[in-house]
Amino acid sequence: MITMSGTVAEKILNEHIVEGEIAPGEEVALKIDQTLTQDATGTMACLQFEAIGIPRVKAELSVSYADHNTLQTDFKNPDDHRYLQSVARRYGLYFSRPGNGICHQLHLERFACPGKTLIGSDSHTPTAGGIGSFAIGAGGLDVAVSMAGMPYRIRYPRVVGIKLTGKLPDWVSAKDVILEVLRRIDVKGGVGKVLEYFGPGVKTLSVPERATITNMGTETGATTSVFPSDEVTKAFMDAQERGDQWIPLVADSDAEYDELMELNLSELEPLAALPHSPGKVKPVSEIAGMEVQQVAIGSCTNSSLRDLKIVANILKGHTVADNLHLTINPGSRQVVEHLIESDEMRYLVAAGARILENACGPCIGMGAAPSSNAVSVRTFNRNFEGRSGTKDAQVFLVSPEVAAATAIKGVLTDPRDLGDYSRIEMPPRFIVNDNMFIPPLPPDEAAAVGIVIVRGPNIKSLPDFPPLPDTLNGEVLIKVGDNLTTDHIMPAGAKILPLRSNIPEISKYVFEVIDPEFPARALEKGGGFIIGGENYGQGSSREHAALAPKYLGVKAVIVKSFARIHLANLINFGIAPLTFKDPADYESVDMGDNLEVVIGDLRGDVKLRNLTKGNEIELTHSLSQLDAEILKTGGKLPWVKAKV
Numbered sequence: 001m002i003t004m005s006g007t008v009a010e011k012i013l014n015e016h017i018v019e020g021e022i023a024p025g026e027e028v029a030l031k032i033d034q035t036l037t038q039d040a041t042g043t044m045a046c047l048q049f050e051a052i053g054i055p056r057v058k059a060e061l062s063v064s065y066a067d068h069n070t071l072q073t074d075f076k077n078p079d080d081h082r083y084l085q086s087v088a089r090r091y092g093l094y095f096s097r098p099g100n101g102i103c104h105q106l107h108l109e110r111f112a113c114p115g116k117t118l119i120g121s122d123s124h125t126p127t128a129g130g131i132g133s134f135a136i137g138a139g140g141l142d143v144a145v146s147m148a149g150m151p152y153r154i155r156y157p158r159v160v161g162i163k164l165t166g167k168l169p170d171w172v173s174a175k176d177v178i179l180e181v182l183r184r185i186d187v188k189g190g191v192g193k194v195l196e197y198f199g200p201g202v203k204t205l206s207v208p209e210r211a212t213i214t215n216m217g218t219e220t221g222a223t224t225s226v227f228p229s230d231e232v233t234k235a236f237m238d239a240q241e242r243g244d245q246w247i248p249l250v251a252d253s254d255a256e257y258d259e260l261m262e263l264n265l266s267e268l269e270p271l272a273a274l275p276h277s278p279g280k281v282k283p284v285s286e287i288a289g290m291e292v293q294q295v296a297i298g299s300c301t302n303s304s305l306r307d308l309k310i311v312a313n314i315l316k317g318h319t320v321a322d323n324l325h326l327t328i329n330p331g332s333r334q335v336v337e338h339l340i341e342s343d344e345m346r347y348l349v350a351a352g353a354r355i356l357e358n359a360c361g362p363c364i365g366m367g368a369a370p371s372s373n374a375v376s377v378r379t380f381n382r383n384f385e386g387r388s389g390t391k392d393a394q395v396f397l398v399s400p401e402v403a404a405a406t407a408i409k410g411v412l413t414d415p416r417d418l419g420d421y422s423r424i425e426m427p428p429r430f431i432v433n434d435n436m437f438i439p440p441l442p443p444d445e446a447a448a449v450g451i452v453i454v455r456g457p458n459i460k461s462l463p464d465f466p467p468l469p470d471t472l473n474g475e476v477l478i479k480v481g482d483n484l485t486t487d488h489i490m491p492a493g494a495k496i497l498p499l500r501s502n503i504p505e506i507s508k509y510v511f512e513v514i515d516p517e518f519p520a521r522a523l524e525k526g527g528g529f530i531i532g533g534e535n536y537g538q539g540s541s542r543e544h545a546a547l548a549p550k551y552l553g554v555k556a557v558i559v560k561s562f563a564r565i566h567l568a569n570l571i572n573f574g575i576a577p578l579t580f581k582d583p584a585d586y587e588s589v590d591m592g593d594n595l596e597v598v599i600g601d602l603r604g605d606v607k608l609r610n611l612t613k614g615n616e617i618e619l620t621h622s623l624s625q626l627d628a629e630i631l632k633t634g635g636k637l638p639w640v641k642a643k644v
């Protein structure tokens with residue numbers, strides 16, 4: 001039992017705990033104040049919410065955003081948007097229409113509040129930590145359950161205090177701060193932890209800059225990242241006409257962190273994450289000079305007004321180098337309206353930037369795929385192999401400053417070579433125009449009951465899964481290495497994303513990037529097992545990375561360690577998530593081996609009999625009693641339905 005040492009994370013957590021013991025690693029249930037969903041995960045989340053059978057959302061605020069699936073190459077994505085809009089109207093959610101912007105940028109601008117808990121069906125939900133919200137990414141089903149008013153369960157995290165001192169030098173920005181954190185702790189250094197920023201350097205960063213840092217904290221595997229709520233936060237909320245929602249929230253002076261890290265902002269330099277991992281970080285100065293074929297600016301990490309203003313002022317009077325394309329996705333309409341008003345949009349257009357819509361776009365392979373073998377320099381947060389839509393593209397992740405300098409020069413450029421830093425001026429008040437949010441109907445359930453839910457032909461009903469037996473039999477269907485991402489397990493992109501509400505169809509693409517024969521093999525063998533290394537399932541929150549393998553008959557995933565959200569998704573869909581007791585045993589299991597795994601009631605360790613090799617291995621798991629119960633029932637949906 002730890003005492004209330006008074007970090008920001010602990011203050012929010014402790015106020016929201018409704019069950020469980022306050023001690024790192026213990027399972028606690030949290031009251032959730034706000035929820036967010038987006039269109040790529042939200043369709044499934046809404047189908048699940050409907051299946052739970054509650055007449056209206058019970059969270060204080062639920063927002064359904066349409067920002068990922070905005071490419072309309074046929075009826076599927078627009079059908080899903082009509083479905084989401086009708087569900088929002090029927091069940092009392094805000095609906096953010098396509099064109100309004102990226103969920104995390106919009107939520108920060110218009111809804112996120114210090115001291116509140118937020119759960120979102122998107123792994124970058126911690127963006128709202130920039131305003132002092134305790135914001136967690138989760139699978140769609142967990143968000144649906146929170147929409148139904150039930151608490152969300154997590155392991156009480158360890159809190160890492162990151163003490164910021166100094167001030168960012170010219171040409172260095174918030175992206176370099178989080179890239180430096182990633183350089184130090186890599187893509188699994190944050191697992192089981194909250195990254196909390198404090199110290200004198202905090203006040204030098206604006207809320208959108210803080211949000212860039214908390215957004216990409218996701219790439220460390222952290223449960224979330226959070227900044228205090230101070231005068232800077234108040235000024236931001238005042239400028240968004242939300243000053244009345246501000247509360248002060250800082251760590252007590254005697255607060256004790258479970259771990260400490262110091263980061264002197266003054267010592268940072270422009271950094272880049274190299275292909276194909278956000279944790280492979282190097283100074284730009286060491287790798288500058290390589291020819292670049294594409295620069296892409298935007299994504300929930302770097303599409304705020306501050307970021308696009310700096311880009312506009314760097315590009316002013318220049319032309320994009322003739323060997324590359326520059327695409328820009330602004331984060332929201334507020335950003336665009338300001339750029340138009342200040343004339344800075346003209347600098348972007350005049351320089352030759354291709355202005356795309358306010359949406360995720362190229363970040364999730366929705367358009368603007370790079371050419372073959374291209375080097376693509378992006379302000380995004382992920383550079384996993386194939387995610388851009390081009391398998392052999394080399395994606396580098398950088399700050400807006402590096403991206404803009406590179407766009408002018410045609411080669412990867414350290415922006416400090418450009419000379420004087422462009423100064424930008426932020427408006428004292430933001431242009432507030434909420435006309436693309438459709439607010440919920442007043443809470444008169446009778447009025448909403450008659451609202452027809454619009455379902456296009458691509459929206460298929462949820463598959464039903466039977467309870468899990470005590471003994472699982474089958475073949476090892478695939479064996480993968482460390483840090484395998486959910487983009488590998490269930491790819492996204494323009495072709496596959498529109499199938500998110502159609503499980504039989506989307507299942508045909510499981511492991512497409514690394515083993516396109518997997519779905520056919522899994523079906524032919526009647527299902528089986530996946531063997532993996534460390535940090536299996538890092539990255540996106542997409543529950544389809546569990547749901548689709550389940551549909552193909554996967555019974556257990558046996559690995560050295562799991563990423564947090566994917567582990568929860570496996571439990572939610574009735575796939576046993578097991579780990580090797582001795583990680584060295586990973587070596588002894590091969591693809592094609594016939595296994596018998598005796599899980600029993602999942603109360604203790606588990607035995608794996610390798611029938612091909614004739615040996616026995618000890619497996620273990622981190623399941624709570626409740627997790628075990630959910631798993632054995634065949635997943636969370638039947639379990640929740642039984643409760644309701």
Ligand code: MIC
Pocket residue numbers: 040041068121122123124137364492539540541542
């Ligand atoms: C991503 O960045 O990978 C996504 C697309 O936003 C995902 C959600 C999804 O797969 O729909 C995420 O980060 O959770």
Ligand code: SF4
Pocket residue numbers: 068102122124299300301359360363364381
């Ligand atoms: Fe959208 Fe990219 Fe952010 Fe995911 S990481 S929410 S795809 S902008």
